[in-house]
Amino acid sequence: MQIAYQCCFAPVSGYLCICRSSTSWQCPACSHTLSTRASNSIIPSAEDPSKSISKKTYYQACNFCRWTTRGIGMPDKDVVSAAWSEKNNPEQLRIRQLMDYYRYLAQKETAEQAQRKSSKKRGYFSTAMQLQQRYGGPRTPQSSKKHPAVSTPLSSSLAALRLKGSFKEVTLEPAQTCGIDEVEKLPDEIYTKKVDFTQIASIQQRLYQPSRQIEQVEDFWPRKSTMFVKRSLRCKKCDHNIIKPEYNSSSIKFKIQLVAVHHIPEVRIHKEGPIIAGSKNKISLSLINPTEHDIHISFLPNTEENNTKKSNATTELPSSEIVVLKYDEAAEYISTPTSGKPEMFDDPSLIIYRRANKIGFYLQCVPNADLAPGDDVWITFRFRHEHYGNASVVKLLKGDDAASEPAPTWLTQTVFVNIGKVADK
Amino acid sequence: MSYKKLGMVFGGGNPIVLDIGETYTKLGFAGEPEPRAVIPTAIQKVGGPLTYILKSDRSCISQHLHCATLKQSISKFLEKVFFKILQINPKHQRVLLCESLLNPTKIREVIAEVLFHQFEVAALVFAPHHLLACFTVAMGTGLVVDCAYNETIVLPVIEGTPILWAWQSAPLGSSGIQDEIMKEISEKGKIQVRDEAAKSVTSRLSERVLEDIKVKACFVTQYERAKLIHDGKLAEWRKVCRKRVGSYFFIFSNFCNHAINYFYNTNLIMLRLLYVMMSARFTQKNVGDSTSEQEITKPSPALSDMIYPIDGVTRLMIPGSVREEAAEVLFEQDNDGTSISTMVLDSLLQCPVVSRKELAQNLLVIGGTSLLPGFRHRLLFELKEFAESEEKYRSKLSQCEFRVHNPPVPANLVSWLGASIFASLESFQHRLVTKEYFNQHNRKLPDWCGLPFPDKTPEASSHTTPASFKGGSHLGSSKNK
Incomplete structure (x- = not known):
């Protein structure tokens, strides 16, 4: 085991990979892995209300700190492998839009530069400038001031064509700002309510789900557990495969048999x-x-x-x-x-x-x-x-x-x- | 299944984005909407205490004393970041680091050296986090207020250019709040072990406990209540002073009595008269003051006291007033009249007149400390109040309307998100400092990203969108001082 650890922290190769699992969940309070539990509940039968049938339902509970999905009012599931869902960040869409917008701006910038460069190289730019100085200048003094570089109607329309052809224009709504009346005010009960330290999330619990940062314990939501994938590791000398790649490794086993231990x-x-x-x-x-x-x-x-x-x-x-x-x-x-x-x-x-x-x-x-x-x-x-x-x-x-x-x-x-x-x- | 490919899917190809803060480090990959993890900027030996690597060490770093230990702890910390949390091999990766304007050159060079020579990253960029924060609200112009652990830095950004001459900073932050909590607890708090009698707190509580109290209980109170608290404190202070003066006067009068008895026969009427006059004046003043003391009111409703469980058997009794009074250190003005609000206004005064209105409408509050409930409301209220009432600001800023942005992530992640957006752009490539450059230039980094690179054509450094860092040379030159 120790050998395995030394290998995995050596700066040469990290052999574990991380991603989010869809079946395994982690406790939002203590980050322990949640386990699925079954319980029998007796519900009145659908056909005959006088009779009652027992039904198996499943919920998730933490073995370590006893946090359960029932405590926050998540409904139980009927099947073991039912899809538990992670809460979506409502701002995700906005962030995607922002990224698209900036990517568009960057592309536009590079395209414009490339165009400017190429026109210089071919001498179009200087010709255009000469033409503009000779003919265009006195006729349209205002427009030439605004766009000193490319201002002739021909070149600007050409430029627009080139830009349009290569990528789609992205627009973004400007961000909303709030004044003193819209910004969240302190609730009145903050002065009268007693502080119960066990009911407020600690900073570790908040940062555990960075984009949500839940403040109250009753708002906790399970987090998808980070999955570990074992990558293969080879001996540097003899090129033997020491550790096999594997999903969801529960233990680290050496593939090579001839280890002294x-x-x-x-x-x-x-x-x-x-x-x-x-x-x-x-x-x-x-x-x-x-x-x-x-x-x-x-x-x-x-x-x-x-x-x-x-x-x-x-x-x-x-x-x-x-x-x-x-x-x-x-x-x-x-x-x-x-x-x-x-x-x-x-x-x-x-x-x-x-x-x-x-x-x-x-x-x-x-x-x-x-x-x-x-x-x-x-x-x-x-x-x-x-x-x-x-x-x-x-x-x-x-x-x-x-x-x-x-x-x-x-x-x-x-x-x-x-x-x-x-x-x- | 090819596992190498798997690694690429999980972010192996994207640049790594690190925002190393004084207490918490945000880390993840470019182009993702949220960081993979937020961890304390600390290293820990097995079973040992958590040691923050950048906290409270600023003075040592500036003297270049602890450079070796700094390098060691940074490399240990980054090892944890790459191999344990991001689970990625940093070799041949690109890294973007958010940095504060006031980040000492020594720290960034040590970080660069560790990254280049130990982890063999291909290239890296240090980007100013005030500017990156503007990416999250798609604004080129804005006044960025960063309220962090140790200090608050205010920096206006106009059309993608940080206006460095207008920056303001003051040591107002979480560390001050935690000190204040400790002060109040040592004055009024009690500690109780099992059923023993409660004792007063003598030694400093651990930073973790203080942070927990701050996060769970403290808030920034309303302006009216804050005024009452401030007046109450002032009155108390005066009372203490007067007590001292009173005792001096008592000694003095005793001395006078003896003297009068002694000189009575010699008919020193003048001295007696003086004594009578003085005592009369003193009593009169005393009476007048005692009535004004009664007028001082505590804010109502008063906050109820709290019991904080430190461990299974130890409980800490905390006075309720801590909740609103601790965060007042950010807003009560010191001898120079500096608070977060006046810093913002002073910064505005130094900006060009034409941009003031727009800057005031585009405040962006970032940093973990600003997550305290009521922080933004109080800031806006005070800005409005001071801009209308105080002589210094009224003439120049009374026309401004103050509005604050709602970034799409919590305030402590804003600069990380900005960095994530920036690192996913193509223009990011032009800003990279490669290992070869670093080695060729005597292991020095170019100060700020605006400095021209020797191999780049002038066009490359004259970007016009907000995606570029203009005016970087200003910033760089002043940072070296």
Whole structure:
């Protein structure tokens, strides 16, 4: 998951795309996704008024803040996929007109310029000017003052023709202004009415629907939820497709199978405790098996420390092997994970707990005596576990052959753990 | 389905339009009627507080002290804008940014550098938002009043040209209103945790709470009520002063009594007489003043007190008078007689005589603060009142009729919509500053869009419709000061 996030915020490519969905809606109060709810209502039958029939109706409700479409008086719908509508902005038409008008003006401007340019190039313009100065000037002094550039009847009509031919003229009604009497006045009740802060929309709620900016809670209207579309993402090195493009992604799944998190057991710190330098401390770690096979883990001391990281504690590793059960997708949905499984005998001095594909175990470590309180304590060890690769996929492709259990390869992992800081005495 | 194509449908091809305000940023694509989102101009670490990147940092920026942190926070903020909210790859996109006339050159250059070098946008334009606002009402001439978070700027626009010599600005805005709310609450408000006894408020409330109170409860009251409030405040102030004077007089008289007792035998009649006269005058004055104090009336009906829930267990008792008195900071005149109304009138006085009437008829009020209920009504009322009554304006502006425009979107989105319209035009292309230009010119932007580009023919810069920015060079040169 984390990897996916890093990818999506890298400035190289945003892989999610946004648009408005027609089926999914968001709560205007808390921007949570609304869910459709059904309810039975008993209405008198149409044919026989004495009888009553029950009818299913649907409305939308927010699971988070309990806002419902019934609260604002939106009528219920008879079918699940009925069209819920977003309120239209009444000014939308005006805005479209404005845009058309300005586009027209811009086009006209460029056309006029192009015309002026071309006439200059061909020398028409100068000829026209000369002609005008010689003949047109004294006869029509007023018109030449008004239009010094193009004023002869011929050229102006030509220009008009050219303009008309290329695009349609757009006109716009001038905007309405209001004087002191038309502008909205404060209502009289504003002085007497008590302010109920819960009934007035906050600025976040108002800006959530920018063009409407609802002020009262009772005027809330659901907003179409923004849909996310996953775009594909490829590995820069090997050009593998890592993330598949997908509509309405509910989770991010990696298409590529060979990611370490799917194969290597994960080591986590289970519980933090006080660490005292120079004496024996019990550390509890946990192991998670992500593979579909039970794995056996044996611990080895780490002898070859590299220069970058150094442990500053001696570690006493468990000598016996630990078995971690396989990852079972179905187990997540069963409430009692141990039921129906063979009980395993675990040494309680070593194993803290065992739950599905997780196991908790103890380590003993002695941090170096010269550590001061507040210093980080690093321990290191190695562990060996078996690895089946993508054998299960291969098996699936070849056909179900139960007899041939794939042979494991053994991998050794080196682990450095920062188990915490040395406690104060 | 081709997903690349999908991206284009969702606005990939249109220029990106950003209106980065001091508190809220409006962002979307050109040619759309409303912004995609309006978000706080802030960055937030996980679990950390919201840090506004442009707010209250003006002084630092002018001293070029925090340039590095400014660049960092701007790039972080823009990352959020592009990748999280607009969900677009800004590489090879065109960007239009609305900016205020008083936007420091430093900020715009930092933004340009981040956009060009980190996000690799193809080209960008900074456009003055007062001018863009005129697009939404299809007017070339208008008086634009922008009432924003920190300050109010009044700028007349005549035939698509901002008249820079007539601009007016004053630090009247939401931040002042929020300060006023805090002041009133710390004086009269109480805070209560669970069922404990209510305590007075000692520390400053968070800006979020103050903003919420302002948005939910405050309004701009009517002129008559405002006058009463103002008189009441003045009387209170006088009372406080007089108390001080009175106590001084008490000490003085005590001293005199002792002196008289001491000098009585020496028959210093003159001194006694002086003392008697003074005390008589003082008492007389006192009596006269106390009657005038009784005449002061509070506006009626009085506003009832409110209870604001801060969280599950904490409640804030707010005096009702805050609701109308907080926004008065915008309209009560300071020592120089500056309020929003006088700024508009002063600006008109500096405009050419022939244009005054038309400007007065085409007021355009924009900015988030002007969304307070009653704001436009009060502004129009005061404009009319002052133009008729005050000597300074009566001779020159009494013929003007003041009318205000109704833009098709709420006032805080007006300049964004104007920018959206402008960016969808063809002439927008001529105004773009490309990355090459930016790099060649020592990472400096041309000041305002009217400056001629070296590679453009003179025709390109002599547009005649309102779509063009004329007179930009004036603005640019004065901005550099």
